[in-house]
Amino acid sequence: MKKLLSFLLLTLFAASLTAQNTNKFFKSNHIKRTMNKAAYWQLKNPKHELYDWTNGAFYAGVFAAWETTGKKRLWNAMIDMGEANEWKPGPRLQHADDHAICQTYIDLYRVEKDQKMIEPFRKTVDEMIATPYKTGEIRPITWWWCDALFMAPPALVKLGVTLDEPKYLEFSDKLFRETYDLLFDKEENLYARDMMYQTNWKEPKTEANGEKIFWSRGNGWVMGGLVRVLDELPADYENRAFYEDQFLKMAERIKSLQQDDGLWRASLLDPKSYPGGEASGSGFFTYALAWGVNNGLLEKSEYQPVVEKAWIGLNGLIQPDGHVGWTQPIGADPRANFTNDSWEVYGTGAFLLAGSEVIKMDW
Structure with missing residues (x-):
């Protein structure tokens, strides 16, 4: 009896x-x-061209970290x-990666009000709108890969809202819906990375367990893009429901795929083949779900x-x-x-974005 009591006390102490x-x-x-520790390490260890999509994700996180911590070093x-x-x-011109x-x-710009900060992008988008996209077999639309939905839509929507120019929001809506129609799997409520990862592709790909291939990071970037668009759009925007519906469906599916350690695997439907929790996909999912709770789209008790x-x-x-390993x-x-x-760098960006929303929650 004493041994049992000691074991119970030790268990309770360990749990405490x-x-x-x-x-x-x-x-x-x-x-x-x-x-700050993660951001400072990453700033000391740069990688890629500063305009690269990887840094687009990182500096989105740096801005969120600056808003959260107020550190002048980040600014x-x-x-x-x-x-x-x-x-x-x-x-x-038309590649979403280069717009992130x-x-x-x-x-x-919203802080500094210095026109030079946005004028080159505005000119680029105007030229892009006026220039037909050259399609190919796996590139039948402008944003033909799912990650693009983080890269470009938030930038276009931010530009339209900032300048009060509906044409940029309408352009983003059009291209976003094309990607949705092409890549969103309505049975799984997840995005294929591109056409080659769909089951109707001429050479279908599957995971070792026979499941469809749904990439954690790709879907994480989609969810991150969705919340960054939703965070900008007015509540009465005519197409807002399109984005909210996707977010809610994806959130429910992503919740069901979380592993015991709290993270998501590189392959969402075959976690046993990729046992380690992956930072960038998990970071973007955490960011998106926390944003959903903080903004009343997701039920707090559930998410x-x-x-x-x-x-x-x-x-x-x-x-x-x-560093974010x-x-x-x-x-x-x-x-x-x-x-x-x-x-x-995008792993750090995802972590910083997640932290910027987690800190707002009522713990």
């Missing part, structure tokens, strides 16, 4: 310590410190980035526990030096291997 250790992750000071880093880029998008960085330009588990899991990916490298599907030493 675990609760104490995880509770710290939700304290405001801890969230800010961790966000200066964004201004330096914009100046180095001459406030231009990437060189490809412009999200941060517009966010900075806040999902966010809680996810945020604890994400904190476990932060390495002692501050377990980030899958650049690719187009779940197959690329990654470890605790694997990092990419």
Whole structure:
């Protein structure tokens, strides 16, 4: 009996310590410190051209971290980035990847009111609207891959809202709906990465367990893009319901695919083939679900526990030096291997975006 009592007391004590250790992750000071640590490490370890899509995701997170922590160092880093880029998008006129960085330009413009920060992007979009897109076999539309829905729509919608120019919102609506019609699987409520990952493609691809291939990061970027669009659109915008409906359906599906450690695997429907929790997809899902709770689109009692588990899991990916480990490298599907030493700037961006919403929740 004494042994049983001792075991129960030890179990309760261990559970108490675990609760104490995880509770710290939700304290405001801890969230800010961790966000700054991750951002500072990444700024010291740059990668890719500053206008690149990877940095588009990173600096979106840096702006969110600056809003959250108010650190001047983060603000200066964004201004330096914009100046180095001459406030231009990437060189490809119609490629969504080259528009992602412009999200941060517009966010900075809203504070500074300096026209040079947005004028190059406005001119690019006007030229893009006037220039027909050249299609191909797997590129029948402008935004033919699902990640594009994070890259370009938030930038276009931010531009339209900022300048009170409906044409930019309408253009984004048109291209977004084309991607939805092409890639959204209404049975799974998930996006295929591109046409080659659909079951009706001439050479169908499946996971080892026979399931369809749905990439965690690709769907994470879609959900991140959806909430960044929804965060901008007026409540009475005529097409807002289109985006809300997608977000709600995807949120429910993503919730069902969360693993025991709170994270999501590189392949959403075959987690056993990719056992490690992946930082960038998990970070974007956490960001999107937390935003949904904070903005009243998702039921708090149902989704806040999902966010809680996810945020604890994400904190476990932060390495002692501050870098966000377990980030899958650049690719187009779940197959690329990654470890605790694997990092990419977009993994940090996703973590910073997640923290910026988690800190707003009522813990």
